[in-house]
Amino acid sequence: MAKRDIVPYEDRIRWFAEARFGMFIHWGVYSLLARGEWVMNRERTPFAEYRPLAERFSPTRYDPNEWAKLARQAGMRYMVLTTRHHDGFCLWDSKLSDFTAQKTGAKRDLVAEYAAACRKHGLKVGFYYSLKDWGHPDWLALQEGRMTDHKRFLSYIHGQVRELCTNYGKVDLLWYDGPGPYDAAGWESKRLNAMARRLQPHIVINDRSRLPEDFSTVEQHLSHVQAGRPWEFCLTMNENWGYAKRSPYKSTQQIIDTLTLVVARGGNLLLNVGPKPDGTIPAESVKRLKEVGDWMKVNSESIYGCTSHPLQWTNYGRVTTKGNALYIHMSKSWPGKEFVTAGLKNKVRSAQLLGTKRRLKTRTSDVRMWISGLPDKPPHRHGSVIKITTQGKPEATPYPQ
């Protein structure tokens, strides 16, 4: 294969479908205001007033190795950083803008450090890039209904994607956002993505340049998942993407339940953190990520490389599958010493409670199965998983009406 040949879809998407769990990071000048990443827009702050904030964006405690270590500890396999959000502030040393970390308070290329840290800690490197840019003169003109030089604006956008795909080594994932008000023709997305793929033959691209590309994205609500292709659900840990001081957090249990639900439906979870302006991840997020990590240490086998299974109608929780194994996530309730499940066509080889050496007994009769030998109480406070190994790929019988 010639070096620049685009990697076939099945090969480039494999790691993504296997990974199932990643870290989303929203960080930029807006973090200083601690009211989320839409603050400039929501408070109608004129760009001229917002822009000088960048001089104060000097993240003295920024160490992306800490982010990466935490992601690893949580069991995540990839990271996606906002290289530039809608406000236009570039975390990298873009030659096409003066509103960059390098040219303002930070005086560093924060993206270069991030990409190096991801690789060092064995995480795939993801770049979020907002197509819209509230700080660009052509975008501002568009808002004011004046004539804009769309061609110039597009060459800026395409040029920035080129920089990101050229100057930071291997980039595994490109996560566009904010395409409104243009469609794919307006962004010239076909040409844009063809360029990204030429520069990064392995790259996996999301669907927000208004072309389907490699995977679909759903945000905050799981209702509109598009079946039949890889998808990723992105979720905030509190009520904001960017750092927000007063924002109620989800519990660790809710996060773990969401992860299992997403995998049981065949998708990935991209869980967000909003670091503080100094570069540190808020303590509330750290605590939750560590707890998720404790759960993953015992149960990650039921997450990585797993997908949905038709047998979901159980009394106890969601079901994921991989190879000849079925994983029942006992999250709704704990059955006690024995429980019944039904609907498996295959012969059962063994049953095991993940994280324990305990051998469970199984007894089957037609499509019913009794599993016994469980402890009275679940061994893991955030949900225990029972693994059932079957002869051949587990198949389900249709549910009776």
Ligand code: GLC
């Ligand atoms: C939305 C928001 C944005 C956030 C993104 C994450 O499109 O505009 O602030 O970055 O969702 O999915």
